[in-house]
Amino acid sequence: MSGPGPSLPRRLARYGAAALWVATAFSVRPAAAPPARRTARPSKAEIAADRRRDLLTYGIGYGLALALTLLAFALVYWRWAEPPVALALVFGLGLVQVLVQFRCFLHIDFKGQARDDLLLILFSTLIVLLMVGGTLVVLFNLRARMM
Amino acid sequence: MTDPQLRHVGLKVGGFEAIDVEEAETGIFGFWVFLMSDAILFALLFAVYGTQLAATAGAPGPAAEFKIDSAFWETMVLLLSSFTYGMSSFAMKYGGQLRWVVGMLLVTLVLGLTFLGMEANDFAVMIHDGATPDRSGFLSAFFALVPTHGLHVVAGCSWIVVMLVQVAAFGLDDRVKINLLRLGLFWHFLDVIWIAIFSVVYLQGVMR
Numbered sequence: 001m002s003g004p005g006p007s008l009p010r011r012l013a014r015y016g017a018a019a020l021w022v023a024t025a026f027s028v029r030p031a032a033a034p035p036a037r038r039t040a041r042p043s044k045a046e047i048a049a050d051r052r053r054d055l056l057t058y059g060i061g062y063g064l065a066l067a068l069t070l071l072a073f074a075l076v077y078w079r080w081a082e083p084p085v086a087l088a089l090v091f092g093l094g095l096v097q098v099l100v101q102f103r104c105f106l107h108i109d110f111k112g113q114a115r116d117d118l119l120l121i122l123f124s125t126l127i128v129l130l131m132v133g134g135t136l137v138v139l140f141n142l143r144a145r146m147m
Numbered sequence: 148m149t150d151p152q153l154r155h156v157g158l159k160v161g162g163f164e165a166i167d168v169e170e171a172e173t174g175i176f177g178f179w180v181f182l183m184s185d186a187i188l189f190a191l192l193f194a195v196y197g198t199q200l201a202a203t204a205g206a207p208g209p210a211a212e213f214k215i216d217s218a219f220w221e222t223m224v225l226l227l228s229s230f231t232y233g234m235s236s237f238a239m240k241y242g243g244q245l246r247w248v249v250g251m252l253l254v255t256l257v258l259g260l261t262f263l264g265m266e267a268n269d270f271a272v273m274i275h276d277g278a279t280p281d282r283s284g285f286l287s288a289f290f291a292l293v294p295t296h297g298l299h300v301v302a303g304c305s306w307i308v309v310m311l312v313q314v315a316a317f318g319l320d321d322r323v324k325i326n327l328l329r330l331g332l333f334w335h336f337l338d339v340i341w342i343a344i345f346s347v348v349y350l351q352g353v354m355r
Binding site: 051055058061062065066072073075076077083086087090091094097098102105106116120121124127128131132135139 | 201
């Protein structure tokens with residue numbers, strides 16, 4: 001551990017952290033000061049930075065949603081994959097797009113200000129999975145037995 | 148609660164004067180509760196649709212009835228409307244230039260109505276082909292799921308009109324701002340539901 005550079009795991013961790021930071025960069029508030037009590041109005045620079053970031057969020061959200069839709073459409077329209085694979089891909093792309101829209105348009109993230117909303121959404125997702133999953137299992141089982 | 152801003156709103160609209168922040172937060176959170184109950188409604192309609200997919204009973208099936216081009220353009224229109232609504236919220240947050248807020252709302256309304264027109268045309272063609280809800284389990288499930296989303300879009304469009312009237316009557320005061328935020332959640336949520344319909348109903352349907 002006395003080499004000239006940092007150890008490999010540490011370097012990997014650093015790269016990982018950097019990648020994570022890039023991935024969430026558009027959600028990071030670039031203000032240098034900690035989010036302490038804001039007594040005065042935010043400065044012009046802060047507003048400008050927020051403004052740019054919000055616009056970027058909408059732009060990225062729209063671009064990603066568009067790309068994911070086009071990809072799913074192309075998969076089916078030009079038959080790029082066999083039906084079972086294509087179906088799985090279409091559902092996967094749809095799911096990713098739902099996440100993108102929740103993040104960029106509905107502004108749900110893991111950063112505090114919407115924690116209650118996030119918990120509500122996660123709980124609803126659990127309920128949905130249980131009810132939809134249960135319905136599908138029971139009824140497909142019934143169909144298989146009756147056919 | 149150190150930051151005197153709306154915490155439930157991603158587009159944190161600061162500078163509320165007449166309403167205290169907690170009241171605004173509660174209002175937005177309550178609307179999320181409604182949205183999630185609506186999501187459960189849609190999820191179960193999707194589940195029913197999934198179970199009825201093969202139950203065509205000799206009536207026209209998905210591959211014969213779905214027009215993928217039309218569904219694709221409807222998706223594009225609704226997605227763009229989601230973005231234009233976002234631009235309206237954006238304009239409201241920064242400076243609140245009435246011209247932009249109202250202009251983008253109007254564009255969103257036109258796109259919403261375009262979507263509804265295209266969808267109504269799709270249904271009319273299906274019914275003309277004899278694909279009516281009473282023909283099969285599949286068609287019943289289809290007409291339970293997709294028009295429910297259409298009705299939501301009708302409600303959304305009416306709500307946009309109501310908000311335009313409110314903006315005209317009151318200007319962008321605190322209550323109008325909060326209402327616009329709620330409408331925004333509703334509108335973006337409808338686009339999310341449509342993505343599921345496009346994937347599960349239309350893309351899966353023409354694949355078969």
